[in-house]
Amino acid sequence: MTTYKIALLKGDGIGPEVVQAAHQVLEAVARKADFSLSFEEALIGHAAIEATQNPLPEETLEVCQKADAILLGAVGHPQYDEDPRRTVRPEQGLLSLRKSLGLYANVRPIQVFEELREVSPLRPEVIAGTDIVFYRELTGGIYFGQPRERRDEGNTALDTMIYTRAEVRRIAHKAFTAAMARQKRLCSVDKANVLESSRLWRETVNEIARQYPEVQVQHMYVDNAAMQLIKNPRFFDVVLTGNMFGDILTDEASQITGSLGMLPSASLGDGVGLFEPIHGSAPDIAGQGIANPMATILSTALLLELALQQPGAARMVRQAVQATLAAGFRSPDLAHAHTPPAMVLKTEAITQKIIDFLP
Numbered sequence: 001m002t003t004y005k006i007a008l009l010k011g012d013g014i015g016p017e018v019v020q021a022a023h024q025v026l027e028a029v030a031r032k033a034d035f036s037l038s039f040e041e042a043l044i045g046h047a048a049i050e051a052t053q054n055p056l057p058e059e060t061l062e063v064c065q066k067a068d069a070i071l072l073g074a075v076g077h078p079q080y081d082e083d084p085r086r087t088v089r090p091e092q093g094l095l096s097l098r099k100s101l102g103l104y105a106n107v108r109p110i111q112v113f114e115e116l117r118e119v120s121p122l123r124p125e126v127i128a129g130t131d132i133v134f135y136r137e138l139t140g141g142i143y144f145g146q147p148r149e150r151r152d153e154g155n156t157a158l159d160t161m162i163y164t165r166a167e168v169r170r171i172a173h174k175a176f177t178a179a180m181a182r183q184k185r186l187c188s189v190d191k192a193n194v195l196e197s198s199r200l201w202r203e204t205v206n207e208i209a210r211q212y213p214e215v216q217v218q219h220m221y222v223d224n225a226a227m228q229l230i231k232n233p234r235f236f237d238v239v240l241t242g243n244m245f246g247d248i249l250t251d252e253a254s255q256i257t258g259s260l261g262m263l264p265s266a267s268l269g270d271g272v273g274l275f276e277p278i279h280g281s282a283p284d285i286a287g288q289g290i291a292n293p294m295a296t297i298l299s300t301a302l303l304l305e306l307a308l309q310q311p312g313a314a315r316m317v318r319q320a321v322q323a324t325l326a327a328g329f330r331s332p333d334l335a336h337a338h339t340p341p342a343m344v345l346k347t348e349a350i351t352q353k354i355i356d357f358l359p
């Protein structure tokens, strides 16, 4: 029987609570499947700074490099948010991990659960049937470009938006491959009417498109994409975009589903992949046992599918989440005035329901 090694990086705030939940679900899935899992924990973020003064200790990187997949909670602590000048910060742990492992493709599926249509700020008829997957470039663009500095005695600031053809090609291949397994429609988002880096992006996407003749490609400016996402989200199948545009558009798209607590993500390169919920460490609710664990549990479905090539097990996890919602159970963030109090379950209880509903 194959044994896969999973690195567990719980991180900060609600990170340990949601990773604990996802860990239990993974163990339950493995008991039903014909593979086994071994888990190793390592520190990242504020928790790592407290223990070692380093947001990404060397041992953590080693645990990750040896693993078949990494499951992460979230990093971040209010003491850094209140003082942006602090130089050692939790999020550096995550940025360094992505960079060290070459995780250049951030994959974010945006799917509407029929049962949660009332949670979205958009009208049910607008969001019905939405099924998008974003491929956001994660290790290049303006968040990493040099120079980035202050000049003119601090009165002028600059960042550099930079892409190489090779960086665009490798993420484009991943997005086209995904499109081939879906509806074969790809929308590449850029700002080619203004930015030179976007013109290279578009040129390169067109070059890669020739290798995937079955995929219908459309280019869209980011301002238009921001509008179309809320006007007609069903239009999109695979969205391919750069680091900053993807950062902004995926948060916007998360609101189609109405809850940060439901959205998983994967960060992929050519080696080990990292799987994490899109939400942060939610310090406002940490330690209360009320965090919604479903984004992290759904991240394990991506992990099973994309890292371990176990699509059957991934389907089991998604079905169990769906069945839990269909049975009327809600985590506190998904409850509304008409939800019967007995159906509102805290983190541990809703995790147990999901495990009970595993097919």
Ligand code: NAD
Binding pocket: 014, 018, 073, 074, 075, 076, 077, 078, 081, 091, 094, 260, 261, 276, 278, 279, 280, 281, 282, 283, 284, 285, 290, 291, 292, 293, 295, 333
């Ligand atoms: P956040 O996602 O942590 O929280 C935003 C709001 O959503 C909060 O009200 C929170 O209670 C709620 N929320 C988030 N996840 C939830 C869940 N699973 N269940 C129920 N409610 C949930 O974003 P923020 O408040 O902007 O940031 C908090 C900290 O997290 C900051 O330090 C930030 O830097 C960090 N952060 C980390 C990541 C990451 O690790 N990938 C991502 C975003 C923010």
